Amino acid sequence: MGFEVLGRKDDPPYASVGRDEVRIGMVESPARPAEHRHVPSGTEIVLVVDEVQAERDRLVAAGIGLAEDLTDRPWGLTDVRVHDPDGYYLRITDRR
Incomplete structure (x- = not known):
């Protein structure tokens, strides 16, 4: 990223x-099994960016698989979601 x-x-x-x-x-x-590193039982890391489309494109160009592609959320934001190499859940979202 x-x-x-x-x-x-x-x-x-x-x-x-x-x-x-x-x-x-x-x-x-302490180490946790990969299935416990992301939501709902683990951690969600939220990164707020100015250009979520550009960040999504950067991830794809770097060969990072998307857990969920760009989505307009009911709460008014757009985000893309990935798991880092250790299985932690990252939500990259635009500013309100």
Whole structure:
């Protein structure tokens, strides 16, 4: 998705990534089976972007499979959904 690693440390295990004005921090947690890493029992990470169509196109061009293609939601937003390589659920949505 175009993020670059900004920093890492070992104690506690932590990493941060960024792209443009977005920064995401992550801490290691105990391993969970892949089927428990995404909704409804796991984590949903929401990334709000200016151009959701452009982000969708970037994902497809990078060979990332979509869990759900662009969809207009009843709550007034459009989003695309993917699973990261570890099975976590990412929802990429436009701004209201």
